[in-house]
Amino acid sequence: MSLPPEKASELKQLIHQQLSKMDVHGRIREILAETIREELAPDQQQLSTEDLIKALRRRGIIDDVMKELNFVTDNVDQELPSSPKQPVGFTDRQSTLLKKTNIDPTRRYLYLQVLGGKAFLEHLQEPEPIPGQACSTFTLCLHFRNQRFRSKPVPCACEPDFHDGFLLEVHRENLGDGTRMADSTTMLSISDPVHMVLIKTDIFAETTLVASYFLEWRSVLGSENGVTNLTVELMGVGTESKVSVGILNIKLEMYPPLNQTLSQEVVNTQLALERQKTAEKERLFLVYAKQWWREYLQIRPSHNSRLVKIFAQDENGINRPVCSYVKPLRAGRLLDTPRQAARFVNVLGYERAPVIGGGGKQEQWCTLLAFLCRNKGDCEDHANLLCSLLLGYGLEAFVCVGTKAKGVTHAWVMTCGTDGTITFWESLTGHRYLHKPTNPDEPSAAEQSKPLYPYRTIGCVFNHQMFLGNCQPSDSVESCVFDLNDESKWKPMSEEAVKSVCAPGATTSLPPFPPLCASTIDASVTSNEIEMQLRLLVSEHRKDLGLTTVWEDQLSYLLSPALASYEFERTTSISAGNEEFQDAIRRAVPDGHTFKGFPIHFVYRNARRAFATCLRSPFCEEIICCRGDQVRLAVRVRVFTYPESACAVWIMFACKYRSVL
Numbered sequence: 001m002s003l004p005p006e007k008a009s010e011l012k013q014l015i016h017q018q019l020s021k022m023d024v025h026g027r028i029r030e031i032l033a034e035t036i037r038e039e040l041a042p043d044q045q046q047l048s049t050e051d052l053i054k055a056l057r058r059r060g061i062i063d064d065v066m067k068e069l070n071f072v073t074d075n076v077d078q079e080l081p082s083s084p085k086q087p088v089g090f091t092d093r094q095s096t097l098l099k100k101t102n103i104d105p106t107r108r109y110l111y112l113q114v115l116g117g118k119a120f121l122e123h124l125q126e127p128e129p130i131p132g133q134a135c136s137t138f139t140l141c142l143h144f145r146n147q148r149f150r151s152k153p154v155p156c157a158c159e160p161d162f163h164d165g166f167l168l169e170v171h172r173e174n175l176g177d178g179t180r181m182a183d184s185t186t187m188l189s190i191s192d193p194v195h196m197v198l199i200k201t202d203i204f205a206e207t208t209l210v211a212s213y214f215l216e217w218r219s220v221l222g223s224e225n226g227v228t229n230l231t232v233e234l235m236g237v238g239t240e241s242k243v244s245v246g247i248l249n250i251k252l253e254m255y256p257p258l259n260q261t262l263s264q265e266v267v268n269t270q271l272a273l274e275r276q277k278t279a280e281k282e283r284l285f286l287v288y289a290k291q292w293w294r295e296y297l298q299i300r301p302s303h304n305s306r307l308v309k310i311f312a313q314d315e316n317g318i319n320r321p322v323c324s325y326v327k328p329l330r331a332g333r334l335l336d337t338p339r340q341a342a343r344f345v346n347v348l349g350y351e352r353a354p355v356i357g358g359g360g361k362q363e364q365w366c367t368l369l370a371f372l373c374r375n376k377g378d379c380e381d382h383a384n385l386l387c388s389l390l391l392g393y394g395l396e397a398f399v400c401v402g403t404k405a406k407g408v409t410h411a412w413v414m415t416c417g418t419d420g421t422i423t424f425w426e427s428l429t430g431h432r433y434l435h436k437p438t439n440p441d442e443p444s445a446a447e448q449s450k451p452l453y454p455y456r457t458i459g460c461v462f463n464h465q466m467f468l469g470n471c472q473p474s475d476s477v478e479s480c481v482f483d484l485n486d487e488s489k490w491k492p493m494s495e496e497a498v499k500s501v502c503a504p505g506a507t508t509s510l511p512p513f514p515p516l517c518a519s520t521i522d523a524s525v526t527s528n529e530i531e532m533q534l535r536l537l538v539s540e541h542r543k544d545l546g547l548t549t550v551w552e553d554q555l556s557y558l559l560s561p562a563l564a565s566y567e568f569e570r571t572t573s574i575s576a577g578n579e580e581f582q583d584a585i586r587r588a589v590p591d592g593h594t595f596k597g598f599p600i601h602f603v604y605r606n607a608r609r610a611f612a613t614c615l616r617s618p619f620c621e622e623i624i625c626c627r628g629d630q631v632r633l634a635v636r637v638r639v640f641t642y643p644e645s646a647c648a649v650w651i652m653f654a655c656k657y658r659s660v661l
Helices: 005-021 024-039 049-058 061-069 184-188 218-222 264-299 301-305 338-347 368-374 379-392 443-447 495-502 523-544 553-558 560-572 578-588 607-615 618-624
Strands: 109-118 137-144 147-150 163-169 194-201 207-215 227-235 244-255 311-313 319-321 397-403 409-416 422-425 432-435 457-462 467-470 490-492 593-602 629-642 646-658
Touching (some): 109 137, 137 163, 194 368, 207 227, 207 244, 207 368, 264 490, 264 495, 338 379, 379 397, 523 629, 523 646, 553 560, 553 646, 560 578, 560 629, 560 646, 578 593, 593 607, 593 618, 607 646
Antiparallel strands (some): 109 244, 397 409, 409 422, 457 467, 467 490
16 A cells, blocks of 8 residues: 555654654664674674564564554444544553554644542542442543543542543644644644533432533643643532632643644734634624614513523523524434434433522523533523534524413424424423414404413524514414514524624634534343332332232233333324234233233433332322232333433333232
């Protein structure tokens, strides 16, 4: 295989650097002198090449060199779909490049090492973890230019023992020849930060967002030898965004080493220039938004009370235009249809932003990485993700901001069909609703069927390119007309103004969108584990009531089709397979016996928590605590996995017994 001249020279340079690093030339000179002294006969004038190679091989020099130069071609596990890379497993803590890494010697890499943490004062009194005992852990999640990484979990402590290395490829996009190695000047123009999210997982597998930090890595381009050490102070989130939660020690190193580093002054000038441009764009957008808002209020003074949300605070307490939280997002091969995408978003957990004390809801719209890593978020996080996925599928999708019953602020998604059909998508449940506006002035209005959707008012709609405020006489969703091109009904913002701060790469303050990652959960193994735990819990519960428990495996197996059918219906809104399930149950239950079944759905995998919830249902308790003649119990668990290790967990308890009158 022949290489282009520039690649051949780069490869030669790499090999030369490695040989110099190992001081191979010095070792060869030593062995050459030793061989001449010991093995060369007095009458022999020269040493052949073969003799020298034999001597080098005998002393292990050639093996050492080949090991160091051997770029292993075994595939490293990668997160799908966009080939974002898993954390590289490093066997030691040196800054040398380690061996189980899939490395292209013609590409440039940033080797980021996390070398411990300190001053996590909230965990000052944390006891030393006991081996084998569950404890709360910290996990660091990273995203850089379409690559996702996750550290090994470490026990929560005042000085958490982070020791992980991540190999980030500094590749170029839309810059011509993508096969050439990026040089210092090219890399200086890559403004994407390394987004770092710190997650705490407690002993019940509940996750908490601890910190979200954007690391400016380009300082390494002006460092001597392309190596720099940083101390990163992590700040809290939400109401604690001004409070330090801890410090991480980070080492950055370019690989291969840079031929020439930039002066620190050049790097600082570039960063200052970018900040200045971003600040100016954001200032101009703010001026425009204020003018737009004044015009909107002049239409009708009552508009002041409508939910027209132009800016929203992220987890770091930074105000950002709402349009920047949405972007067309392709799921690769992880999700096949828009409805499956809606199901995926639905099974991500729902949790309102925590607030200390009373005073209503704390606003916090999370960046996508923070939402995905935590695996739960508020209704706005779900709506932004669903809208992004639907845009990725080529639909005209918008996030709607309004209220539900009792005036509760809410966000949901709307799609506009080419035929004018308006569909609402509830991101928290996966339900879809068709919208048909009612005319309150028509005499038949009272007879018109009440809408099925839970939404009451709507203030604005937006996506990555458009923002529109509702300026119809009433903000009631029922009577709202969604002709977004009619400026008498919807006041638009300038698309150019929105793009100036929300288009990809428009400003350096915009967090890049990460790709979705495939699930790491084995559905069959997890289903079996939860099922075994539930059997044990049921047996113990019945034993406490003085009842014996007899399980019937065949009956448990027959429940599987029903669970698969329920999940299929949630994903497609189509019911299928019930006839076969009912026929199988009739055959399995003898004459004179009664069958009872209770299906229930969860989005978490904690068997004990699920069992406690089931017992609160009188129908389920009746089955679990069933008394009678020839009582046989069954339980079936089916875990359906989705991207980001999200799960839909279906459980069905059943019993059959002889009816005694």
